[in-house]
Amino acid sequence: MFSLFPALVSGSVADRSALRFGDRSLTYAELAASAGALAARLDGAARVAVWATPTLETAVGVVAALLAGVPAVPLNPRSGEAELGHIVGDSAPSLVLAAPGDVLPGPLGALERVDVTIDPGLAAGTKEEAPGGAAAPGSAAPAAPGAVTDPGSPALVVYTSGTTGPPKGAVIPRRAIAATLDALADAWQWTGDDVLVHGLPLFHVHGLIIGVLGPLRRGGSVRHLGRFGAEGVARELDAGATMLFGVPTMYHRLAEAFDEHPGLAGALGRARLLVSGSAALPLHDHERIRAATGRGVVERYGMTETLMNTSVRADGEVRPGTVGVPLPGVGLRLVEEDGTTIAWYEADGTPAGAYDGESVGEIQVRGPNLFTGYLNRPDATAAAFSADGWFRTGDMAVLDPGGSVRIVGRKATDLIKSGGYKIGAGEIENALLEHPGVREAAVAGEPDADLGERVAAWIVPLDLQEPPSADELAGHVANRLAPHKRPRTVRFLEALPRNDMGKILKRELPRD
Template identity: 50%
Template sequence: MLLRSLHPAAVAAGDDIPDAVTIDGEVLSRSDLLGAATSVAERIARAERVAVLATPTATTVLAVVGCLIAGVTVVPVPPDAGTAEIAHILADSGAQAWLGAAPADATLPVVPVRKHARSWHVYPEPDSGAIAFVLYTSGTTGAPKGVLLSRGAIAAGLDALAQAWGWTAKDRLVHGLPLFHVHGLILGVLGPLRVGSPLVHTGKPTPAAYAAARGTLYFGVPTVWSRIVEDPAAAKELAAARLLVSGSAPLPVPVFERLAALTGHAPVERYGMSETMITLSTRADGERRPGWVGLPVAGVATRLRDEHGEPVPHDGESIGGLQVRGPMLFDGYLNRPDATAECWTEDGWFRTGDVAAIDADGFHRIVGRESVDLIKSGGFRVGAGEIETVLLGHPAVAEAAVVGVPDTDLGQRIVAYVVPRGEPAPELAGELISIVAEQLSVHKRPREVRLVDALPRNAMGKVQKKTLMQPSN
């Protein structure tokens, strides 16, 4: 059973969890969840696919759980999505209705979620190969693609994380992440419902909200952890936790170190994507190394390949395209057979599109995306991510993005865009170039540092490096 902590027999026996989910100021017990979600299932059981406007509310949780009970595929829609994006998601997915809340100009039928309705009908467990979600990518390279995730893949991914993180029903998970992607929805809602640990969703992931939640397990993205370390009083309240987990983007080394100093917990870093869920992670009982995302989780195998498809040595320095295999991978892109075929090798490995290094002990370090973060300069293969890590270690640097721009001599010239903290000293650019040459190597130094007020980002907050690589920049 995918949501095994909601097993009807356990609820019928009176084995309740009074605070199974706390979200948007509402507290739902395990029996509340099962009864109300089963009532939702009765209303949409004949549907194939429905859209859910994924606000951080009890309505969203009940809508998702109701669909999973009934075996109906969920299409989560970002609540801040524009009209064109929503129209694309609805048309591409073939969603038949909105379940719960809907945009003001909704054209599809709207099926309400009644939080106080109850049903105790028992539905058979759907096949593990049934598609549970169509998750849409951020669309950084064209229209968002629908990622097909099966029930079996989700179960395998969550069980692997429970093993890696020692996650049990005794934990209390806290996070304030959006509910329309893998991190906040699948890990952050379905994870506790599978493991049986209570969930506290803080609405917004503020330092004060995290400090007040009294959890044992916390999820956050680097921006959340950066704000927490800037509030030492709030950070120290997390010392009583068991595990702090960071994901969705690389955690700057200074934030890692400051978080460890303030809380006594070196954060767990992990790596994944919509298509793979989480495939790499440091362990609750293992080494946690700043800038590294650890080892493959249970059932996952990885390898590195260069641009010619040849193996890359696992020496911790050589970088190559990361390829993975495992039971938690997606079933393909909806309506995109060509895109699906393109991302798999002939021998069955998924091309992540990310560049990584692996050391002799199997520890992984993600360098960035092959399309924008693998820089070929002067005959060397350089990862933008490792340069950015060094730059972010300087106290005068707030943000950094490194790109390769065309150069007639070097092939690509390494250029760093830096957002300084406060008014920069005149010598900052030269100082940053020297630090990279000293800490990494001379050939990895930026040939130019450009100080800017802000970095271009998309709606998901990801830096748009292709914009920085354009000639006008």
């Protein structure tokens, strides 16, 4: 039987803490009981939606669906009604799982609702006494109806952000989850002794799959903060947590909080691993955290359709601006617009081709970590893959001389063709962030009658009253990179538009 959660099924760590959200927690035995009882109720469902609030109920609901072999569709509670209506109509779930008392919006009103009830007392009973055949402490979780599934069967349908049209449902098979989590265990030396703390949302890959299912696959523990904050991070790390997951916005807030929270730096320094993802962590935040804690922040690279592709290894060198090397089992190559492969990794993981830190190509990947396709969208699925079966990520990157991947932007929005040059917006953003007067930076191309496109920058200065001049910033970039990469237009803002994960929404930048 293929199992995503060997420790949960075997009962080998029954008394160990599995999940903690705020002051509510479940041991592995209690999780097996509550999720097992719910899994039995899901028998026969084709697909279930999960109202993915940052709560114990969301985690139990997803685990129950996975135990039952029923694909789960996490729903972002902050989505608008039009987007939710599209997702519900597209995925056609049989029912929706929610915490008791949650008020669900209109698009979910027609669905049968099942409240996720947490009853740790089930674990004190026997299998015969517990509803749904839930397991007693020390015993295995029940094999819920439909739970014996093949690794290629769907586990989750996770919807993309919808930046280029209505969100598409990426069908994530069970083997992709297992392959990614096992590869990360290798890269991060992740074991059942680790205790992870994070405050990420639970409707996407980073927060749900890596942040909740990851510890459960290892037989370890997760402590979710509910709401991210420096005080909570310090408290959990001081109380024995060994790993922290976050996005750049979170690490920026931690770096800003060192003076206000004197114990924070020490707490972060005691963590075994600090991991950032979903967007590039600015250089000055890397430097401030390392200077205060003595520890570097590990960056990784993934996306909804591929889960995780690359990472800096726990025993590797932390180099700001890079996202490490391919995870075990993941093939990666850089491809030019004409289809020419310019750089790649050999089967033994060594880089080949143009790994010079300058040659830009689209990242294409293949491996067991990939989704099986977009739900109800064979056209989009076919377009997402090359003729020889590699997934086109749409991300542009270079390979550094040491073989590390350095992402320079999205193909659709961050590849600037100016005066015959191909320029990645990401490397200019990194250069701008090295300027002492810059807090945040975004770069994109704008139409230019002479150059085709010109480099434009949007800057959040450290001091809004006395920002650095446009000429100063252009010179700063020209000196660090090359004259043709300097911004020709600079606009100053109080803040950059970002989504829930901290990614800059470049289409919302003012272009007056």
